Amino acid sequence: MKKVLVFAAALAMAVVPTFAAKPKAIKVGIINNDPNESGYRTANDRDMKNTFTKKNGYDAKFAYSLKNDEQIAAARKFIQDEVDYLLISAAGTSGWTSVLKDAKENGVKVVLFDRTIDADSSLYEASIVSDMAKEGETAVAWLASQNLKEYKVVHIQGVMGSAAQIGRSGALDKKAKAEANWEIITQQTAEWNAENAQQIVQSVIDSGKKFNVVYAENDDMAKGAAAALDKAGISHGVGKDVIIMGFDCNKWALEELLAKRWNYDGQCNPFQASYIDDIIKNGAKQKTVIMVEKGFDAATITKGDVDKYGI
DSSP: OHHHHHHHHHHHHSOOOOOOOOOOOEEEEEEEOOGGGOHHHHHHHHHHHHHSOTTTTEEEEEEEOSSHHHHHHHHHHHHHTTOSEEEEOOSSSSSOHHHHHHHHHTTOEEEEEESOOSSOGGGSSEEEEOOHHHHHHHHHHHHHTTOOSOEEEEEEEOSTTSHHHHHHHHHHHHHHHHOTTEEEEEEEEOTTOHHHHHHHHHHHHHHTOOOSEEEESSHHHHHHHHHHHHHHTOOBSTTSSBEEEEEEOOHHHHHHHHTTSSOEEEEOOOOOHHHHHHHHHHOOSSSEEEOOOOEEETTTOOHHHHHHHOO
16 A cells, blocks of 8 residues: 555656647738739739748738728728737828727737838838839839930829829829920829720720820730730830830730830839748838839840749
8 A cells, every 4th residue: 555655656746748838829910902903913912821821920811902991991800800910001002090000009010011101100110112103213214215206105004092103103294294205195094904904005096196105004004005006006115116114023024025025114022021020020120121123124134034033
């Protein structure tokens, strides 16, 4: 009996192995534009989904819309769901202050990506964005360097009020107002959509108005514009009747430059997720991170550029 008691006591005194608690997943609510909006957006959304995974320590939920009010409603829902972080690519620049204040009051940290908004910087941790104004300035400077006798521009805009539209439109508007030989023949939004852009250019062709430049604020709209020109038998590209300009640097678009069917494409870098991941896990080292971007000219682009920069 004594031996049994001694054995039981020894068992009781044995060290019970302990297991480290599994780290709690970081809850993030990611608000983005529609992934089908463009090749850029598809790449951006894929980058987010590949980064904010369970394996990487995240519990991520996604919401998509091209409308500001719907995005703001999604943000409020994520705050109610007690996410740790809100990651926002805003459809429009205005209207965000109230919901960002709600996030701050509820301990939800905000990181902007892709696009800026009109809100006090104290309401978000950091922004990882493209310099849309610089994208426009780079493109317009390239166009001016072509030294055309006259510039008759069909300007196809993206979603009105978005940071990309404001930045890419601003430089062209400024140049057209400053130069007597620059004229914007038409200026309409195609909302990033190829079919809408094709209709806009077709209507200009049908009107009989002469033009020699299509300045489209993304690649898909440039593609739609080119389709309208092809249908009408109007040549485009290097040394042709109409200069075609796009933005985003989809691989297929850069191949259009390489084939000299388009003239210019402005880069917009969609790969921001790794920057955000670092900010969440290690803290923001600076308030604003500007993505490095460039413009490509059909006269100088190489196959290596297409492979390296095409998205």
